[in-house]
Every structure is written in structure tokens, then in C-alpha cells.
Amino acid sequence: MGYGLLKGKKGIIFGALDNRSIAWKVAEKCAEEGAEIILTNAPVALRMGGIKELGEKLNAEIIPADVTVMEDIENLVSTAKSKFGGIDFVLHSVGMSPNVRKGRDYTNLNYEFYHKTLDISAMSLHRLLQTCYKLDALNEYASVIALTYIAAQRTYTGYGDMAEAKAMLESIARSFGHHYGKHKNVRVNTISQSPTVTTAGSGVEGFEDFISNADKLSPLGNATAEECANYCVSMFSDLTRKVTMQNLFHDGGYSSMGAAE
Numbered sequence: 001m002g003y004g005l006l007k008g009k010k011g012i013i014f015g016a017l018d019n020r021s022i023a024w025k026v027a028e029k030c031a032e033e034g035a036e037i038i039l040t041n042a043p044v045a046l047r048m049g050g051i052k053e054l055g056e057k058l059n060a061e062i063i064p065a066d067v068t069v070m071e072d073i074e075n076l077v078s079t080a081k082s083k084f085g086g087i088d089f090v091l092h093s094v095g096m097s098p099n100v101r102k103g104r105d106y107t108n109l110n111y112e113f114y115h116k117t118l119d120i121s122a123m124s125l126h127r128l129l130q131t132c133y134k135l136d137a138l139n140e141y142a143s144v145i146a147l148t149y150i151a152a153q154r155t156y157t158g159y160g161d162m163a164e165a166k167a168m169l170e171s172i173a174r175s176f177g178h179h180y181g182k183h184k185n186v187r188v189n190t191i192s193q194s195p196t197v198t199t200a201g202s203g204v205e206g207f208e209d210f211i212s213n214a215d216k217l218s219p220l221g222n223a224t225a226e227e228c229a230n231y232c233v234s235m236f237s238d239l240t241r242k243v244t245m246q247n248l249f250h251d252g253g254y255s256s257m258g259a260a261e
């Protein structure tokens with residue numbers, strides 16, 4: 001039973017691949033809180049993952065879109081605008097590094113892959129926001145959230161070029177948050193989530209150590225995907241209307257810790 005926090009709101013959710021995906025949990029929570037949603041993912045992910053099952057369960061339309069393809073994003077945003085009238089929230093839950101996936105060390109990056117990492121994982125947020133801006137697709141006080149990781153601020157062996165992608169993603173959220181805030185009171189924030197067992201997360205070398213070290217250091221322990229979904233709901237709701245241009249740590253206190261016994 002939800003609280004009806006998103007009653008009457010309409011949103012787009014990127015990045016639900018399978019039932020471990022953070023976006024999957026966010027979609028379920030948003031529906032539980034009364035929102036109507038459109039799900040989207042890359043065409044290849046739609047063929048591989050279980051998103052159809054989620055769409056049926058939540059009665060949500062699925063619109064394929066590769067975040068690196070301008071026409072796909074334009075089609076997605078304009079279809080959502082015609083269906084909904086206006087959009088109240090968007091979750092950007094997209095990340096991929098071909099360098100990390102192929103196990104390339106940070107001192108031996110392939111630069112075409114590097115481009116792809118930045119395009120998929122960071123520039124896509126700009127492409128999405130710019131498209132919404134030009135098509136005037138977001139409603140007043142709409143809320144846009146992108147998921148990020150603390151490797152944007154600190155170095156983690158194995159996170160590779162995704163560290164730069166996350167730093168850029170957070171910067172885009174601040175910069176566009178400024179423009180879209182002035183223009184239409186739209187909020188743009190990033191949520192910096194604890195390491196979480198998902199397909200993207202497990203691709204990072206030494207991921208098990210990331211998880212257990214973070215869990216030990218955080219006074220409240222690691223935040224789960226479900227807890228992240230609850231936080232996203234609060235950020236999409238009207239209870240957080242003046243929160244914008246922030247990188248919000250959702251990590252059980254990990255980011256403020258030094259050493260612990």
C-alpha cells in the first residue's frame with residue numbers, strides 16, 4: 001500500500017532491464033504511488049531483458065530508445081507528451097562502459113569506447129533534457145533524476161572511465177538544472193547510490209569488495225535498490241519542490257565516513 005504521493009503524475013523511466021535493475025524497482029514504486037509511466041530501454045535490451053513482463057504488470061507502454069540516438073529520444077519524448085499532455089518526472093538510470101565491459105585497465109583505454117561510455121552514460125542526460133526543453137514536454141515543477149556513483153568524486157580501482165562519465169553526468173544535472181529551473185521551475189538532481197547488485201554493477205571488477213567494504217563503513221549499511229526507489233519517489237513528489245541542482249548521497253552515510261573501528 002502506497003501513500004498516493006504520485007497520484008495523477010506521469011513519468012518516463014529509463015533503464016529497467018531485469019528485476020534486479022534499480023529502474024525496475026523505481027517503476028514498481030511509482031506505480032504503487034499512483035503514477036502512470038512509460039518504460040524505455042535500448043532496442044537490444046528489450047529483446048534480452050524482462051521489461052515486457054514489467055510493462056504488462058504495471059500496464060505501462062514500452063517505447064524503445066537508444067539514448068545515443070537523437071531520433072529515438074525525440075520520438076520517445078514527443079510520444080510521451082502526446083500521450084500524457086505533459087511529463088511530471090523522468091528517471092535516467094542508464095550506464096555502460098565498453099572499456100569496463102571488456103576488462104580494459106584505466107591505463108589502457110580504447111578511445112572509441114571512451115566516447116561511447118560518455119555518450120551513453122552522461123551526454124544522454126543532456127540529450128534527453130535538451131529534447132524535453134525544445135519540445136516543451138516537462139510540466140512546471142517536473143522532477144528529473146539521474147543515478148550516479150561516488151566514483152565521480154573519489155577513485156575506485158575497477159570503475160575505469162565510468163568515473164568521468166559520472167562526474168560529467170552530475171555536472172550536466174547542475175548546469176541544466178540551472179537553465180530549466182529558471183525557464184520552468186523544473187528540478188534536476190542526481191542520486192548517488194550505494195553499490196547494488198545489478199547487471200551494470202556486477203560488471204565492475206572487484207564489485208563484491210566494493211559492496212562489502214561500503215556496507216561495513218556505512219553506519220546504516222548499504223542502501224538497497226528498493227530503498228533507492230523510495231528515495232526517487234520522494235524526489236518525484238511535490239514534497240521536494242525546492243530541491244534542485246544537487247548530488248544527493250543515498251548511501252547509509254558512507255560518503256561522510258573516514259575510517260571506522
Ligand code: NAI
Nearest residue numbers: 015017021022042045067094095147195196198199200201
Ligand atoms: P542495469 O544494468 O540494470 O541498468 C543499466 C541500464 O542501462 C540497462 O537497462 C541498460 O539496458 C541501459 N542501457 C545501456 N546502454 C543503453 C543505451 N545505449 N540506450 C538506452 N539504455 C541503455 O544496472 P543498474 O545498476 O540498475 O544501473 C542503473 C543506473 O544506476 C546506472 O546509471 C548505474 O551507473 C547507476 N548506479 C548503479 C550502482 C550499482 O552498484 N549497481 C551504484 C550507483 C549508481
